[in-house]
Amino acid sequence: MAQERIKPRNLRGFQDFLPPSAQARQRIVDTFREAFELYGFAPLETPALETEEVLLSDMGVDANKQIYRFSDLENVKVGLRFDFTVSLARTVAANLNRISLPFKRYQVGPVWRYDKPKRGRYREFTQIDLDIIGVAPYEPEVEMVAAVARGLGKLGADNYIFRVNDRRYLGEVLERLGVVPEKGKDIFRVLDKLQKQGEKKVRDELTGKLLLQDFESALEYERMQEVAIPGEAADGLLAAIKDTSGLREHLGGFLARVEQEGVGEGNIVADPSLTRGLDYYTGFVCEVDIRGAESLGSVGGGGRYDDLLGRYSANPLTGVGMSVGLDRLADALAATGVLEADAGQSSAQVFVAVFDDALRAECASIARSLREAGVPAEMWLAGGNRNGRTLSKQFKYADKVGIPLAVVAGEDELAKDPPCVQLKDLRTGYGQEGKQNEIPRDELVAWVKELLA
RNA sequence: GGGGAGGUAGCUCAGCUGGAUAGAGCGCUGGUCUGUGGAACCAGAGGUCGAGGGUUCGACCCCCUCCCUCCCUACCA
Numbered sequence: 001m002a003q004e005r006i007k008p009r010n011l012r013g014f015q016d017f018l019p020p021s022a023q024a025r026q027r028i029v030d031t032f033r034e035a036f037e038l039y040g041f042a043p044l045e046t047p048a049l050e051t052e053e054v055l056l057s058d059m060g061v062d063a064n065k066q067i068y069r070f071s072d073l074e075n076v077k078v079g080l081r082f083d084f085t086v087s088l089a090r091t092v093a094a095n096l097n098r099i100s101l102p103f104k105r106y107q108v109g110p111v112w113r114y115d116k117p118k119r120g121r122y123r124e125f126t127q128i129d130l131d132i133i134g135v136a137p138y139e140p141e142v143e144m145v146a147a148v149a150r151g152l153g154k155l156g157a158d159n160y161i162f163r164v165n166d167r168r169y170l171g172e173v174l175e176r177l178g179v180v181p182e183k184g185k186d187i188f189r190v191l192d193k194l195q196k197q198g199e200k201k202v203r204d205e206l207t208g209k210l211l212l213q214d215f216e217s218a219l220e221y222e223r224m225q226e227v228a229i230p231g232e233a234a235d236g237l238l239a240a241i242k243d244t245s246g247l248r249e250h251l252g253g254f255l256a257r258v259e260q261e262g263v264g265e266g267n268i269v270a271d272p273s274l275t276r277g278l279d280y281y282t283g284f285v286c287e288v289d290i291r292g293a294e295s296l297g298s299v300g301g302g303g304r305y306d307d308l309l310g311r312y313s314a315n316p317l318t319g320v321g322m323s324v325g326l327d328r329l330a331d332a333l334a335a336t337g338v339l340e341a342d343a344g345q346s347s348a349q350v351f352v353a354v355f356d357d358a359l360r361a362e363c364a365s366i367a368r369s370l371r372e373a374g375v376p377a378e379m380w381l382a383g384g385n386r387n388g389r390t391l392s393k394q395f396k397y398a399d400k401v402g403i404p405l406a407v408v409a410g411e412d413e414l415a416k417d418p419p420c421v422q423l424k425d426l427r428t429g430y431g432q433e434g435k436q437n438e439i440p441r442d443e444l445v446a447w448v449k450e451l452l453a
Numbered sequence: 454g455g456g457g458a459g460g461u462a463g464c465u466c467a468g469c470u471g472g473a474u475a476g477a478g479c480g481c482u483g484g485u486c487u488g489u490g491g492a493a494c495c496a497g498a499g500g501u502c503g504a505g506g507g508u509u510c511g512a513c514c515c516c517c518u519c520c521c522u523c524c525c526u527a528c529c530a
Contacts, residue, residue: 325530388488395490
C-alpha cells in the first residue's frame with residue numbers, strides 16, 4: 001500500500017541554498033576570511049548550542065523571546081546561539097590563561113532567532129563576525145571597520161556606507177541637558193527610530209506625548225512614560241543629533257585613521273542618531289548599508305561592549321565587534337548588480353564528454369590531467385555504447401550547469417598523430433571565431449588555461 | 454507583535470454566477486537526430502486544487518478553523 005507522501009517543505013524562516021547561490025555565498029565568505037586574516041584575525045569556532053544559563057546571561061527581556069530554547073533528552077535546558085557575542089564572552093572567560101590580549105578573532109556560521117520571517121529576515125541566518133578584545137578605543141574600531149571595508153571592497157562592493165556613533169557622546173549630551181543617565185538606554189532606543197519615523201514622532205515619544213492607540217501594549221506605553229523627558233531637553237537632544245560636528249570631535253582621530261586605512265570619505269559618516277538596539281553596547285556603534293539596497297535592511301552592524309565578561313569573570317575586559325549578515329549582503333549585492341546572483345550549478349571549468357563507453361578510460365585520463373593541473377574538470381557519468389549519439393545531450397547538460405569549456409575525444413581525434421582532442425568554448429555562440437579547435441592532447445592544459453585566463 | 458493580500462503541476466499562472474474525466478506556458482524525461490549546447494516539432498511523466506471540517510444533489514469556487522507565503526508596519530543581520 002502506498003505510504004502517504006511527505007511534503008518536502010522547509011521549516012519557517014529556514015532556507016536551502018542550491019549550488020548556484022551557495023557558490024556565491026561561499027565566495028563572499030572566502031573574501032572576508034582572506035581580508036580578516038590579512039589583519040591578523042584568527043578563526044574561532046564555538047558550538048551552536050549553549051546552555052540556557054549562558055545564553056540568557058546578558059540579554060534584555062526582549063531578546064529572550066527570540067532565542068530558540070528547549071530541553072535536550074537529558075532535560076538540560078539549552079538554546080541555539082542568536083549571535084556570536086555571548087559565546088565569545090564565555091570562551092574568553094573560560095580560557096583567559098590561554099588567550100593573549102589583544103584577542104583578534106573572526107567566526108562564520110549560522111545563528112538562530114525566533115522571530116517573524118520577512119524579506120531579509122530569516123530564523124536561521126549566517127553571520128560573519130569579527131571581534132577585538134582587550135584594547136581601548138578607537139584603534140580597534142579603526143581596524144575592525146577597515147577589515148570589513150576591505151572585504152566589501154574586494155567583492156567589488158564600493159557602494160557601501162558605514163554609519164558610526166558613540167553612545168558615550170550621547171551620554172554627555174544627556175548629562176549636559178540634565179537627563180538622568182538611567183534613562184539613557186531607553187532614550188537611545190527611541191532616538192534610533194529617528195531615520196525611520198521622523199523628528200516629530202521621536203520628539204513626541206521622548207516627551208511622552210504619543211497617544212495610547214499608537215502602542216502595541218500597555219507595557220510599552222508604561223515604558224514610554226518612564227522615558228518621558230522635558231520638552232527643552234528633547235529639543236536639545238534632537239539638535240545635538242542633527243549636528244555632527246560634536247560627534248566628529250568626540251571621535252577624535254578615528255575618521256582620519258579609517259580613511260588612512262582606505263575607507264573613503266564617501267563610505268563612512270558620523271551619525272549621532274545611530275544607537276542600535278542591543279543593550280550591551282557601551283561606546284562606539286556602527287552599521288553598514290549597501291547603497292541602493294537600503295530597503296533590505298543593514299547588512300552589518302556592531303559596536304563596543306565594555307563589560308563583556310561581567311557575568312563570567314572578575315576580570316573586566318573591553319572589546320569591539322561587528323557582524324556582517326551573509327544572507328542580506330548576498331541579496332544586497334545581487335540587487336545592486338555587484339555580484340551575480342547565480343553562479344553555475346557545477347564548479348567545473350571543463351567538461352569532458354564521453355564519446356563512447358569504449359573510450360571512457362581515455363576520457364578519464366584527460367580529466368585527470370586537467371585536475372592535476374588544478375583545473376576543475378567534470379566527466380560525463382551517464383553512458384551507453386552509443387558512438388557519439390549522446391554528445392548532444394552531454395553538451396546540453398554542460399551548457400546548463402554553466403561549465404565554460406568542453407573537450408571531446410572521439411575515435412578520429414585520438415587516432416591522429418599526435419593524438420588530438422576537440423576543445424570547445426561553450427560561452428561563445430555558433431559560428432564564432434575560436435569556438436572549437438582541434439588541438440594535440442598534450443597541449444590541452446595550456447589551451448584551457450589560456451582560454452580561462 | 455499589529456494591519457492587508459494570497460495558496461491550483463517543479464516554476465509562473467488560467468479555470469465562467471458552484472456542474473461531471475482540472476488546463477496552458479516554462480522546466481523535466483525521451484524521440485525526430487549513430488560526431489556536437491542554447492532552435493523547432495512530437496510524445497511522456499508530474500495534481501488527494503495548502504490541511505481539516507461544514508453548507509449543497511454536486512465544491513478548486515461559498516462558510517469556519519488551522520498551516521504556510523508575500524506586502525506595509527514595530528525590532529534586528
